[in-house]
Amino acid sequence: MIYLDNAATAFPKPAEPLRRALEQYLETGASPGRGGYDLSVEAEYEVEAVRRKVCRFFGGGEGWRVCFAYNATDALNTFILGLTQEPCHVVSTRLEHNSVLRPLHHLAQQGRITLDLVPFNAQGYVEPDAVAKAIRPDTGLVMLNHASNVLGTVQPAAEIAALCREQGVELVLDVSQSAGLYPIELEKWGVGGLAFTGHKSLLGPTGIGGLVLSPRVNPMPTRYGGTGVDSINLVHTMDYPYRLEPGTINLLGVLGLGQSLDYVNSPEHRQSLAHELELWARLRDGLAALEGVELYCASGPGERLPLLSCNVRGIRAGDVADILDGDFEIAVRSGLHCAPLLHQQLGTSPHGAVRFSLGVFNTEGDIETALEAMGRIAATAAVQGR
Amino acid sequence: MNTRAGQDGANAQLGRHARVVAGKEILFDSENFFWDFEDWSEEAVRELAEEAGLERLEEDHWKVIRFFRDYYSYNGRAPLNSKLKKGTGLSLLELEGLFPGGLKYGARRLAGLPNPKTCN
Numbered sequence: 001m002i003y004l005d006n007a008a009t010a011f012p013k014p015a016e017p018l019r020r021a022l023e024q025y026l027e028t029g030a031s032p033g034r035g036g037y038d039l040s041v042e043a044e045y046e047v048e049a050v051r052r053k054v055c056r057f058f059g060g061g062e063g064w065r066v067c068f069a070y071n072a073t074d075a076l077n078t079f080i081l082g083l084t085q086e087p088c089h090v091v092s093t094r095l096e097h098n099s100v101l102r103p104l105h106h107l108a109q110q111g112r113i114t115l116d117l118v119p120f121n122a123q124g125y126v127e128p129d130a131v132a133k134a135i136r137p138d139t140g141l142v143m144l145n146h147a148s149n150v151l152g153t154v155q156p157a158a159e160i161a162a163l164c165r166e167q168g169v170e171l172v173l174d175v176s177q178s179a180g181l182y183p184i185e186l187e188k189w190g191v192g193g194l195a196f197t198g199h200k201s202l203l204g205p206t207g208i209g210g211l212v213l214s215p216r217v218n219p220m221p222t223r224y225g226g227t228g229v230d231s232i233n234l235v236h237t238m239d240y241p242y243r244l245e246p247g248t249i250n251l252l253g254v255l256g257l258g259q260s261l262d263y264v265n266s267p268e269h270r271q272s273l274a275h276e277l278e279l280w281a282r283l284r285d286g287l288a289a290l291e292g293v294e295l296y297c298a299s300g301p302g303e304r305l306p307l308l309s310c311n312v313r314g315i316r317a318g319d320v321a322d323i324l325d326g327d328f329e330i331a332v333r334s335g336l337h338c339a340p341l342l343h344q345q346l347g348t349s350p351h352g353a354v355r356f357s358l359g360v361f362n363t364e365g366d367i368e369t370a371l372e373a374m375g376r377i378a379a380t381a382a383v384q385g386r
Numbered sequence: 387m388n389t390r391a392g393q394d395g396a397n398a399q400l401g402r403h404a405r406v407v408a409g410k411e412i413l414f415d416s417e418n419f420f421w422d423f424e425d426w427s428e429e430a431v432r433e434l435a436e437e438a439g440l441e442r443l444e445e446d447h448w449k450v451i452r453f454f455r456d457y458y459s460y461n462g463r464a465p466l467n468s469k470l471k472k473g474t475g476l477s478l479l480e481l482e483g484l485f486p487g488g489l490k491y492g493a494r495r496l497a498g499l500p501n502p503k504t505c506n
Contacts (some may be wrong), residue, residue, distance in 0.1 A: 319478075319488040326467030326478035335504065377479060384483050 002330045002366045006359030007149050007177060007307050009199045009206065014360075017259035018205060024259075025252045032251055034228040043251060050258035051241070055212060057261055058175075058194060059185035063215040067244040068254055071209040072176040073099035075195035078211060078244055079172050080104060080143065082219025088140030089114045091169075093126050094341040095145045095155070100174055101341065104143070113140075119345055124153035124297030132163040142171045146194075147178035147305050150337045150355060151296060152280075154182055154303035158189035165190050170217050176200060180264050181273060181305050192217040198253065203360070204260035208253030211244060219244065272360045279358055279367050280306035286371035292378040296346055296353060307357035309337075312378050314386020316351045320377060324354075328373040332356055408433045417491070419501035423458065426498030435496055439486040446484055447496075450474050454497035464499050 003011050024046065030037075033044035051066040060066070069075035080103040084090065090104060090113050107113040116134045120126050131142060142164050147154045161171040170192030175184060180201030186194060193213040198204030213219075224236035225246035237243060263269060284298050292313040312320050321334035335352040336343050343349040356370065397403060401416035408429035413421035420426055431451065435443050443451075453473045457465040471478055478489060485492025490502070 315482060316488055316490065318490055319482055322467050322489050323478040323482060326471045329468075380479050380483065 002328075002362075002369055004356045004358060004362065004366070004370060005331050005333045006362075007200065007305075007355065007357030008333055010201060010203050010359050012361060013203055013205070014260070014263055017203070017263045018256055021205075021252065021256040021259045024255045029251060031228075031248055034248070046258070047249065047251065047254050050254050050261075053258055053261050054196075054210065057184075057265070058179075058196070058212045059183075059187055059189075060212050060214075061187035064187070065213045065215070065240045066210055067213070067241040068208065068210045068249050069195075069244075070207055070250070071199070072174060072195045072197035075197075075209050075211045076100055076143075076174055077103050078222065079193065079195055079219055080107070080141070081222040082244070083141050083170075083172075083217070084113050085220045086140070087112055089116070089136050089138045090141045090143065091116050091118065091131060091134045091139055092143040093118045093120065093131075093145060094345050095120050095124075095126060095148045095151075095153075096143065096339065096341070097145060097149055097174065097176070098338040098340070099176070100143050100145065114138075117341065120148075120153075120297075120342075122297070123300040123302060124148060124151040125302055126155050126160070128156055128159045128163050131160050132167065135164065135167045135169055139167070139169050142169055144171060144173055145177075146173045146175045146184075147182065148339070148342065149177050149307075150309050150339050150342050150353070151298075152177075152305040152307040152357075153297060154178060154305060157191060158185075161190040161192075170214075172217070177305055177307075181276075182303065186212060186214070198257040198260065201359075202257065202260050202264055205253055205256040208250050208257050213240075221246070269360065276306040276358045276360065276362065277304075279362055279364065280304070280308065282364070283356060283358070283367050283370065284308055286367070287374060290371075290375055290378045292382050293374060296348070307355060309353040309355045311348065311353050312374070312381055314381040314384070315377065317348075317354045318351065320354045323377055324370075324373055328369065330370055330373055415501050417495075417501055419495050420498040421500075423498055423500065426455070431496050431498070438492065438496070446476065450476070450481060450484065450493050451497045454494065454499055458497075458499055464494065464502065 028043045030039040030043045032047045034040055054066045055064050076099045084107055092100060092104060094117050104115055108115045118126055118130045118134050144155055146157055157173055164171040172192055173194040175194045175196050179196045195211055197209035199206040221236050221243050223246050227237055227242035229242055230237045287293050287310055288295055293310055295310045298308045311317055317334040321332050324330040324332055333355045337355060343352050402413050402421055404411050404413050412425045415421055481493055482488045
């Protein structure tokens with residue numbers, strides 16, 4: 001099977017980091033920081049080591065904080081709900097995933113926020129000036145999908161962050177797709193925080209993600225419970241990281257994330273990213289040459305991740321994906337990719353598009369097979385007059 | 387809610403609608419998939435196929451429809467793509483061309499299988 005759905009989750013995962021994490025967990029899997037006995041203290045020490053690793057990885061500086069979450073959606077909800085406790089205006093974009101759109105629309109429906117969504121341009125990028133123009137005196141937050149999970153376009157986060165800060169508003173990034181593929185420099189860029197997940201290009205396990213927060217950004221807790229500290233107080237603590245981490249954390253996930261970060265940081269892995277982009281270029285050029293295949297925002301200048309979306313004229317995206325799977329053993333993702341407004345703007349709603357997303361283990365042979373398969377599908381559709 | 391008006395309201399809320407096909411009132415979802423697998427009949431599928439532009443269901447159509455229905459009846463779920471190919475002896479690309487509307491909105495819908503929940 002050829003796996004080209006790495007934007008959903010990386011597969012396969014490098015085995016060694018996960019094995020090492022499991023060994024760590026079996027040795028020190030006590031409740032971290034909840035007890036004073038050595039094993040619990042040791043577990044807490046390991047968790048803190050991963051926190052520091054995450055902070056460094058994303059370019060957080062002195063005073064920056066890391067709080068763990070289940071995944072990016074969980075982290076984004078924590079940001080959005082925690083930073084809109086007072087009624088305010090929020091700016092976001094039509095590139096967003098439902099992990100941002102749904103919490104924002106939920107709040108808008110309740111009358112707790114007003115919302116403006118900035119469109120993207122014909123190349124798949126948000127214009128920084130358009131974001132700046134959408135900011136109002138009552139804007140409390142700007143949320144931006146750093147890299148589109150449908151188009152692969154990487155947004156100019158530093159430029160947008162600078163324009164936001166000029167107007168006294170913090171920018172929060174969703175780096176679900178870019179983390180592990182594109183270098184992120186939070187402090188240097190002047191970004192207020194980010195939400196990440198561990199299981200995509202960070203190559204960690206599912207069930208672990210988190211928030212990285214500048215000292216300027218302090219979401220209010222929106223879930224409450226045990227923290228292992230300040231237990232006498234019936235009101236949830238405002239201290240980090242407990243403020244945003246009620247309940248026992250996913251220790252195995254944290255350890256897996258720590259190990260996968262070491263792997264992703266290795267020079268060998270960094271070299272493989274360049275290879276992924278070469279394969280992506282071959283895929284894009286090959287698809288662009290096929291009669292009846294339409295690509296979306298896959299050309300022109302700008303930073304990109306190794307993924308792209310397309311359609312075959314006359315065949316619904318879901319059927320193309322089923323044919324790729326059933327006839328050619330190629331796994332891709334079709335549909336709206338949880339990004340309904342993006343597809344609406346592209347004109348591909350409600351059936352969406354077929355997305356190819358490359359990973360570290362893909363080869364030139366995989367891409368040639370995918371191109372041959374797409375060629376046959378497009379040619380058959382053309383013969384059938386679709 | 388047991389009144390006809392109550393039922394209509396509940397159906398509309400779920401995106402369902404009822405219509406008479408081959409002399410029987412049948413519930414469909416918003417994309418015209420059978421709501422209830424058991425409502426399917428050969429008479430109904432002939433009428434629905436004609437509406438979709440298939441004047442006559444040929445042997446290959448019936449082979450695909452019967453495979454879908456037998457598989458679902460036995461396993462309680464739709465066949466995987468690989469099973470569909472093996473079970474019908476047809477490639478999915480061939481199946482796509484066989485039914486107006488293609489695999490999902492053609493073959494699967496006419497076979498009376500539930501609308502898959504994934505957004506593809």
